[in-house]
Amino acid sequence: MLLAIETSCDETGVALFNLEGRLVHSLLYSQVALHSPFGGIVPEIASRKQLEVLHPLVKKLLAEAGATPKDLKVISATLGPGLIGSLLVGATYAKTLSLTLGIPFIGVDHLSAHVFSIFLEKEVEFPFLGLLVSGGHTALFLATDFDRLELLGHTRDDAAGEAFDKVAKLLGLPYPGGPAISKLAEKGDPDYYELPRPLLTSQDLDFSFSGLKTFVLHLVKKEGEGLKVEHLCAGFERAVCEVLVEKTVKAFKKLGIPRVVVAGGVAANKRLREFFQKRAEEEGFSVYFPSTELCTDNAVMVGFLAYKKWERKEFTPLSAECYARAMYKLRASNQAL
Numbered sequence: 597m598l599l600a601i602e603t604s605c606d607e608t609g610v611a612l613f614n615l616e617g618r619l620v621h622s623l624l625y626s627q628v629a630l631h632s633p634f635g636g637i638v639p640e641i642a643s644r645k646q647l648e649v650l651h652p653l654v655k656k657l658l659a660e661a662g663a664t665p666k667d668l669k670v671i672s673a674t675l676g677p678g679l680i681g682s683l684l685v686g687a688t689y690a691k692t693l694s695l696t697l698g699i700p701f702i703g704v705d706h707l708s709a710h711v712f713s714i715f716l717e718k719e720v721e722f723p724f725l726g727l728l729v730s731g732g733h734t735a736l737f738l739a740t741d742f743d744r745l746e747l748l749g750h751t752r753d754d755a756a757g758e759a760f761d762k763v764a765k766l767l768g769l770p771y772p773g774g775p776a777i778s779k780l781a782e783k784g785d786p787d788y789y790e791l792p793r794p795l796l797t798s799q800d801l802d803f804s805f806s807g808l809k810t811f812v813l814h815l816v817k818k819e820g821e822g823l824k825v826e827h828l829c830a831g832f833e834r835a836v837c838e839v840l841v842e843k844t845v846k847a848f849k850k851l852g853i854p855r856v857v858v859a860g861g862v863a864a865n866k867r868l869r870e871f872f873q874k875r876a877e878e879e880g881f882s883v884y885f886p887s888t889e890l891c892t893d894n895a896v897m898v899g900f901l902a903y904k905k906w907e908r909k910e911f912t913p914l915s916a917e918c919y920a921r922a923m924y925k926l927r928a929s930n931q932a933l
């Protein structure tokens with residue numbers, strides 16, 4: 597069996613696959629309640645909790661699946677990007693097991709795992725455009741194979757999920773901010789406040805969300821008691837979704853690839869899904885979203901990609917280090933497909 601471990605942030609995920617590539621069992625431990633009072637993730641708390649819960653969670657996973665460590669033939673873990681302390685817990689645990697059990701180790705890139713998570717539910721033809729929108733990253737990729745992601749554009753400052761979380765914090769809403777803002781937005785009028793759409797018309801495929809966040813901060817101060825929180829949430833959500841969708845439409849028009857996969861925590865957003873669907877129909881491309889449980893961090897997506905690597909016998913040396921920041925090369929715009 598293949599054991600997959602995900603500890604890039606505040607979720608501890610473990611998953612077990614058989615060697616035909618089928619998911620056998622998975623478990624997820626969420627630390628959201630622990631970080632909620634701080635309005636965001638506290639890295640030191642996150643890594644300490646990872647250390648505490650990972651081993652019992654793996655034991656539980658094996659017990660519930662009726663398996664023992666002897667059944668493990670390969671072990672995988674997320675190497676990055678993410679919170680370095682949290683990553684080190686999962687990767688060191690996996691490497692130690694690899695050494696003691698004498699089985700290969702496979703390191704998985706977190707962003708790739710998000711983008712390819714769609715394959716656990718649907719087949720998508722290569723090449724496709726992958727929009728990754730999470731709490732730590734916002735990037736647009738060209739995917740030509742399971743081991744080939746080229747960066748088309750990325751955020752110059754805050755990630756989309758980070759903007760949701762920061763705006764929620766300044767409105768006194770709980771962490772994670774995305775679902776909280778989205779819920780309030782249902783009752784709001786998105787046109788009540790006029791909010792900026794950063795980089796919407798720029799020629800490149802980059803994003804920027806920190807200006808929008810600062811605009812909200814000034815608006816909150818200016819409006820004071822008179823602030824209509826529901827309207828602001830609706831307007832903010834609409835502005836973020838519009839930029840994400842229109843930049844992806846721009847990539848579709850530039851490259852002519854009529855398949856778009858949207859992944860990562862923010863892909864759970866209902867309005868983003870509706871807006872993408874509408875624009876996809878208008879422009880003539882197909883859009884694919886993983887189910888909401890697969891959008892946020894989990895080990896199933898790690899196991900899926902690790903299995904693909906295992907099939908190619910692409911093992912990772914134990915000397916491979918964890919990395920906090922994404923490591924993708926920007927694709928040259930004149931490069932042919």
Ligand code: KG4
Nearest residue numbers: 730731732757772773774861862865892893
């Ligand atoms: O992918 P993920 O679980 O973790 C990272 O790798 O960062 O993404 C978490 C992010 C958080 O910023 C959270 O606010 C956002 O995803 N999120 C949402 C929604 N659900 C989660 N943002 C907007 N709308 C949602 N429904």
Ligand code: ZN
Nearest residue numbers: 710730892893
């Ligand atoms: Zn993630």
